[in-house]
Amino acid sequence: MSTNQAMVEKYRNNFLKEVEANVEEGEWVKMCMQCGVCSGSCPLGKFWDHPPQEIFMMIRAGKRDEVLTSSSMWMCTSCYNCIVRCPRELPITHIMHGLAHYAKRLGLVPQNQPTAKFAQLFWDNLMKKGRVNELKLGMALYFMNGFGEGVKVAMKNQKLGMNMMKTGRMNPMEILGGHAVKDLGGFHKVMKKAQELEDARIAKHGA
Amino acid sequence: MAKRQYSFYPGCSSQKGASSSNYLISVQTMCEELDIQLNEIPDWNCCSASIGYAGGGELPRLTLSARNIALSEQHNPGQDIVATCAACWLSTREAQERLHEDQSLLAEANSALAEAGLKLKGDTPIKHMAEVLIEDIGYEAIGAKVKKPLEGIKIAGYVGCQTNRPFGISGESFENPKYLDKLVETLGGDSIPGYEKKVQCCGGALAFSEPEKSQEMVKGIIEAAYDHGADMIVTPCPVCQMNVEVYQDQINATYGTKFKMPVVYYSTLMAVAYGRSAKDAALNAQIIPAKQLEALAAK
Numbered sequence: 204m205s206t207n208q209a210m211v212e213k214y215r216n217n218f219l220k221e222v223e224a225n226v227e228e229g230e231w232v233k234m235c236m237q238c239g240v241c242s243g244s245c246p247l248g249k250f251w252d253h254p255p256q257e258i259f260m261m262i263r264a265g266k267r268d269e270v271l272t273s274s275s276m277w278m279c280t281s282c283y284n285c286i287v288r289c290p291r292e293l294p295i296t297h298i299m300h301g302l303a304h305y306a307k308r309l310g311l312v313p314q315n316q317p318t319a320k321f322a323q324l325f326w327d328n329l330m331k332k333g334r335v336n337e338l339k340l341g342m343a344l345y346f347m348n349g350f351g352e353g354v355k356v357a358m359k360n361q362k363l364g365m366n367m368m369k370t371g372r373m374n375p376m377e378i379l380g381g382h383a384v385k386d387l388g389g390f391h392k393v394m395k396k397a398q399e400l401e402d403a404r405i406a407k408h409g410a
Numbered sequence: 411m412a413k414r415q416y417s418f419y420p421g422c423s424s425q426k427g428a429s430s431s432n433y434l435i436s437v438q439t440m441c442e443e444l445d446i447q448l449n450e451i452p453d454w455n456c457c458s459a460s461i462g463y464a465g466g467g468e469l470p471r472l473t474l475s476a477r478n479i480a481l482s483e484q485h486n487p488g489q490d491i492v493a494t495c496a497a498c499w500l501s502t503r504e505a506q507e508r509l510h511e512d513q514s515l516l517a518e519a520n521s522a523l524a525e526a527g528l529k530l531k532g533d534t535p536i537k538h539m540a541e542v543l544i545e546d547i548g549y550e551a552i553g554a555k556v557k558k559p560l561e562g563i564k565i566a567g568y569v570g571c572q573t574n575r576p577f578g579i580s581g582e583s584f585e586n587p588k589y590l591d592k593l594v595e596t597l598g599g600d601s602i603p604g605y606e607k608k609v610q611c612c613g614g615a616l617a618f619s620e621p622e623k624s625q626e627m628v629k630g631i632i633e634a635a636y637d638h639g640a641d642m643i644v645t646p647c648p649v650c651q652m653n654v655e656v657y658q659d660q661i662n663a664t665y666g667t668k669f670k671m672p673v674v675y676y677s678t679l680m681a682v683a684y685g686r687s688a689k690d691a692a693l694n695a696q697i698i699p700a701k702q703l704e705a706l707a708a709k
Contacts, residue, residue, distance in 0.1 A: 281461070283576045296576075300463035318461075320619070325465070334422045363659070370696065370697055371694075372695055373428075376427070384453050384454070384455050386526065390455055397470045
């Protein structure tokens with residue numbers, strides 16, 4: 204049974220409980236009073252299939268699939284407008300990140316969702332050396348939808364890349380290794396342990 | 411002025427050959443002039459910014475920042491942590507607060523850190539450089555160092571998101587922060603207090619994954635600056651700087667605009683106003699040259 208199916212079984216008909224137990228800051232969802240200030244404050248609001256206010260109501264209404272397979276949460280730019288304006292002080296930005304992460308963990312993210320892909324590339328990139336390698340991240344971004352598409356994107360951004368290089372803000376030598384933390388062994392041990400503890404915490408709530 | 415010391419978290423984008431390496435150069439110049447000593451946190455790591463959430467769960471993400479704070483406590487004890495990058499500041503401070511509120515998370519973060527012999531106390535204040543300038547140094551002391559006032563240069567103060575929300579600068583509002591305008595005036599330039607896009611989002615990391623959506627917002631940010639007769643835009647955030655400066659060619663191609671608006675850091679302005687060279691202000695790293703600042707630096 205997949206993790207997704209296990210969660211469906213466990214929380215049958217109570218998606219709100221599932222969110223409260225499994226989504227970062229999910230315990231706040233029930234506090235939403237549906238005023239809509241978050242939706243009206245979002246800079247990319249017009250691109251959300253379901254703006255935050257709607258997502259909160261859908262969670263309470265048990266619309267599990269519609270919420271978790273939505274591209275909505277992935278439209279969050281982390282501008283924190285909704286957080287500072289919410290009259291009930293819900294940590295909306297964090298809830299959206301939490302929902303996005305949960306959807307990813309369950310394998311429910313829509314295919315080719317660009318921000319989901321980029322965000323994962325970013326994480327994988329920083330976990331390698333402890334610091335972001337901008338050049339490799341940029342290359343991975345260009346080619347994240349395959350080689351043919353990548354060449355097109357790279358061509359479109361060629362001038363931009365040249366500008367960055369000319370002004371010393373991009374270093375082609377980064378491809379050979381680049382910046383890294385010195386105690387890389389220690390860094391990896393710390394992060395491995397953190398992941399184990401995270402997994403144990405998840406298992407407690409899981410099926 | 412007594413020398414002030416801070417534990418410094420420069421962040422990935424400020425490293426040599428990275429996208430905001432110019433920010434670091436001008437900050438170092440500014441700090442020399444203000445007698446601020448920045449002690450880099452040894453062996454710091456990435457904070458995972460605000461886009462780390464897909465790959466990183468709660469504890470792994472918080473642990474990244476916990477490691478930096480623990481290193482700071484160990485090597486730079488008693489010093490406030492200062493970050494120049496908005497995302498670095500936000501992630502670090504958020505992690506500190508989250509771990510402070512949730513003792514079980516803190517215990518778990520500490521058992522992860524113990525793998526490398528580190529321990530987090532978590533009582534270090536975490537500041538953005540803008541806070542250091544405004545709250546610790548103050549406008550008067552900042553103004554006292556000006557040798558070349560930015561006379562006749564009209565500058566739109568673009569605060570952006572993460573230097574402003576959710577924490578912000580003490581005494582400033584989320585909707586209409588005025589500290590960049592006051593800073594511009596302090597340096598002898600002309601501010602635009604009514605710049606309506608001062609807290610508009612540029613798209614942040616979505617500039618990479620959703621370029622059309624982001625560039626539509628950036629277009630508005632630049633257009634409003636032109637409408638107010640701005641000569642340049644100033645910002646405290648490396649993501650804002652990059653997103654608003656480097657895509658102007660692409661925006662021009664999409665929308666038929668003719669944008670050529672320089673976008674600089676507050677530290678760029680300060681380095682020039684303090685009489686330092688174009689090199690010390692990192693003006694050579696502008697993709698869209700800030701010609702008035704170049705001329706002033708050459709005087």
